[in-house]
Amino acid sequence: MVGLVIRANSAVGIFNFDSTPNAFSFVDQIAVALSTVITSAPITVTGIDTTAAITISGGTYDKNASGSFTSSAGTVVNGDAIRARVTSSGSNSTAVSATVTIGGVSDTFIATTLAAAPSDLFFDDLSTGETKTMNGVSWGGNSGQADIISGF
Numbered sequence: 001m002v003g004l005v006i007r008a009n010s011a012v013g014i015f016n017f018d019s020t021p022n023a024f025s026f027v028d029q030i031a032v033a034l035s036t037v038i039t040s041a042p043i044t045v046t047g048i049d050t051t052a053a054i055t056i057s058g059g060t061y062d063k064n065a066s067g068s069f070t071s072s073a074g075t076v077v078n079g080d081a082i083r084a085r086v087t088s089s090g091s092n093s094t095a096v097s098a099t100v101t102i103g104g105v106s107d108t109f110i111a112t113t114l115a116a117a118p119s120d121l122f123f124d125d126l127s128t129g130e131t132k133t134m135n136g137v138s139w140g141g142n143s144g145q146a147d148i149i150s151g152f
Contacts (some may be wrong), residue, residue, distance in 0.1 A: 018113035019103045026084055026100070026109035035090045038111040042081040045102060051075040052103030059086040059098025059109070076102055084109035092116040 024043040032038050042065070045052070054076045055060065056070040060069035061084050063076060067084050076082065084098045088111050 017050035019048050019050050019052040021045050021052060021078075021103050021105050023083075023105060023107075024102070025107050028110040028112070030112045031114040032088045032111050034038045034088060034092070034113050036088045038086055038088050038096075039110045040084040043082045043107070045078055045080045045082065047074050048076075050105060051077055054082070054100065054102045056084065056101070057099050058096070059084055061085065061098075061100055086111050089113050 024045070026040045028038060029038055029040070050076065053073060054063075056071055059072045062069045063074070063083055064081050065083070073111045081094060082102070084100050086096045086098045086109065088094075089096050092113055093115045095110050097108045097110045099106055099108045
């Protein structure tokens with residue numbers, strides 16, 4: 001962006017302002033709860049010396065921990081802290097994302113829900129001294145109690 005022309009003592013200066021920030025990267029979150037609002041850790045806008053446009057798709061953002069999350073376009077300045085927010089999926093092992101673009105530079109915040117509990121987990125009545133193994137985990141009976149023996 002070209003800005004400001006200054007005349008001082010007959011000298012003319014043209015200054016180029018930089019509205020393209022340094023690359024930034026949100027820390028993705030994994031194993032989040034289902035259908036829950038998930039907020040990223042903040043990123044800090046660096047490398048600009050004028051305002052830059054900010055947009056988001058797929059979620060909302062806030063600036064400087066204001067708590068006022070929005071999906072509307074706005075502006076940021078050097079040093080602003082930006083957080084992205086999404087609502088996690090209602091399904092297990094499913095990613096939801098929001099892409100933040102600042103001055104033409106983008107990163108995507110991803111929140112992935114936790115995996116479903118194994119469906120083949122079961123307990124069986126075991127005779128005293130009997131041992132069973134499933135998927136590398138062994139357990140055995142001892143006076144009517146199930147004891148995990150190995151596999152962890």
